[in-house]
Amino acid sequence: MTKEKILDATLHLIKSEGIDSVTIRKIASEAGTNVALINYYFGSKEKLMHEAMKMILETFRSAFEIFDVVGYPPIVRLKQFILTYASFLKDYPDLLKRILGHDPLFESVAEYVHFMKQQGFEKLSEVMTEVTGVTDRKTVLLMTQHMFAAIMSPFTKVNPVTKCQPNNCMQSSLLDIPISIEESIDLFFEQYFHKYLVKI
Template sequence: MSKGSDNANTTKENILNTTLELITTEGLENVTLRKIAASANVNLALINYHFGSKDKLVNEALKRLLASLKKLFIILDDFSMPPKERLKTFMIQYANSVLQYPALFREVLGKGDLIFESQFEYKDYMRTMGVNKIKDTLKEITGEEDSDTLSMMMVQLHSAIFFPSLMACKKNAPLVWKQIPIETQIDYLFEHYFAKYI
């Protein structure tokens, strides 16, 4: 790889990382290409050269974040850990990602005004693989065979973790959600939710 392409990759990485940070701190609707350029210490033409538009840049940033989330599902395939530990580890890391980028997660969940191609890719992954990995792990933990029951359990667990995680990022969130670490919340949930399966 030539030095020029190394510099281009570094610049592109800088722009993507800056975009993610600005979306996190200011919200997607408040981020402009000018703000990104100023924060990344690059000129606007360079952003246009690498990405073409704000939508394409945000889509690429979302794609990067969602790719990292897909990698978390590998935890559920690590059969050297007991199933409950796999699920707990997965949920802690997933929740920490939500806490790191709450504005992006609201967009991914369709709570924002913008729609990006990467949202559809991630939702398709969840529908075809992610949901099944979670349900299979729940089946291992509980012995439950009914797919609808496993789906309901998955929704309940996700709601119990991700709703507080998203709420903790809001300025006017109840203090308790901000004070209790997500690991502690998940430990407590698992102790009670899976008590009869120990």
């Protein structure tokens, strides 16, 4: 039970303060335990952070499971994936920077990048082809890159402490217009995929 409490406290601090602000003393205080017990269970802060990151990135990986639900139209699967993925990024905005930077501090990031290269982007590319009819791999990858850049760029600029949680919104750094994740993604799909859009 104490081990789970320590992991939960670590995840909460990563979410609320960002990875770089997490310390063993803060984790101990949040979990209602002491530094010695954390070291007993995990051996070091690095090992504890690795376990926490592994749990978070496993959640990220689960977003790709929507692509396996063939009962939904491809455009619905694509939109649901983006909504789910963006929701995770809202909770862990500085994690995207770690992933994009292939942060060597966390082995789990390397594992996640490997998954993305081997399976994630393959699933995403397949559904993009289903939605658009485009089969040229280079074009599909460029479209995917555009989609990720447009939707996920705001998360790379958000400080985890200042993200606006009450309305589940992100503040645009350019125009300072609060907009919900759902509204942002709806607008993107209406503009970018309007040729392929069905009633969702």
